[in-house]
């Protein structure tokens with residue numbers, strides 16, 4: 568099971584115990600994904616609970632996600648969005664038909680398939696098309712959890728899609744601690760460090776990095 572960086576199994580169990588009950592579709596998604604080779608790509612249950620609360624705080628009617636995988640984060644956020652706003656819409660971006668076929672199954676079980684639009688294409692292309700189609704300033708929430716070298720491009724495009732006061736979350740910004748290893752100068756790690764510095768000094772956002780999951784960078788559009 569995927570869990571937040573540095574938490575003991577006892578603390579993860581405690582979080583599950585005190586957080587709201589997980590929807591059965593989310594439990595099935597988590598348990599079935601745990602048997603897959605890339606299971607570590609999935610967000611943790613406690614991160615899903617956090618993102619649901621955030622969607623509620625924002626009264627999110629429109630959101631985008633980059634990096635669907637088997638659908639845990641999209642199902643969690645869509646459940647919260649639909650409960651508040653039955654007409655809500657979530658744009659889900661991925662490049663894998665294979666992973667997202669599984670996601671569609673959980674969306675159907677959770678009865679959120681009607682509010683999720685999946686686009687299979689490189690996310691930069693999808694976001695550019697949405698900006699060109701006039702969606703700038705219309706999104707309440709964005710979750711970015713795909714290729715790390717693409718984060719800067721998602722940041723710029725996501726900022727255009729967000730409304731003032733809208734929030735973007737960037738996942739894996741602690742990268743299992745690799746961001747503090749000076750010997751790690753890989754493209755992914757360097758991209759994550761660069762994004763953190765950019766957001767810190769960017770007058771367009773209020774940004775804070777937290778240790779939720781594998782590190783979550785939270786950017787509020789000013």
Ligand SMILES: C[S@@+](CC[C@H](N)C(=O)[O-])C[C@H]1O[C@@H](n2cnc3c(N)ncnc32)[C@H](O)[C@@H]1O
Pocket residue numbers: 608609610633634635636637638639640641660661662663666688689690691712713714717
């Ligand atoms: C870390 S996983 C996402 C995990 C997911 N948010 C969850 O809750 O389980 C990353 C996903 O990003 C997708 N991806 C990789 N490069 C991409 C790109 N350029 N555009 C869109 N999606 C991409 C992968 O196919 C994969 O499904």
